[in-house]
Amino acid sequence: MTRFLSFLVLIFLLALPARADDAARQVISDQMEAFQQDDFETAFTYASPMIQGIFGSSERFGQMVRNGYPMVWRPAEVEFLGGRDKGDALVQDVLIRGADGVYYELEYEMIQGPGGWKINGVQLKRTGDGVV
Template identity: 55%
Template sequence: MRTFMMVLGLMVCFGSGAFADESKIQNVISSQIEAFQQDDIETAFTFASPKIQLLFGSPENFGKMVQNGYPMVWRPSDVTFLRQKADGGVVLQEMRFSDADGIGHAFIYEMVDVSGSWKINGVYKIKSNDVSA
């Protein structure tokens, strides 16, 4: 019985750590989406990894790319977090965005840990039927 309780305790500890990271990752993505909805490009840019920040060079360039290339992320009518998967040093978060017309779009957010904070390292559009419901 004592061994069972110890194993159960370890499972809770490790499980809650995984949940905490899942929650932190979802909070980062949600915060960036909220910043887009408020046209706060400077704040949205802070959630991007150093690689993405270097690629775009400025919040303005980054904002234009999202607004023009990903309008469903810029102004979603609905956002759904789907499954999350660790893959080496990154975490992949599956997402479903509905655009202004209610059409669903599927994405994978690549998340990386940068000095103890999760950052968005890339967003990849995928076929909707590739995403779990």
């Protein structure tokens, strides 16, 4: 009986990171869906308090995404790669094919808050042509 309980606890603990990854991926997907609708107000709600403080409004946030991250604003294809823990944060790598046909690998830093996972930053790791 003790072995069985230990086995159940182990399975539960191994499943936790996968659920965290899934929840973080869902937030990224939901934000991208809001971008597709040009619903920057909703997209802004998926940003962490720090990001919201930097931009101050959903309009300014939307302008930054349109100009600085067009591949996120209008992705042609999205593939979630590996996720990993980084202290209190979760890092999720995402491969995006932009409307320009170029592939971009982005690193999303996710933090846990009272309302769930929030996007705390996005960094371009590399493009299909290797240029960053």
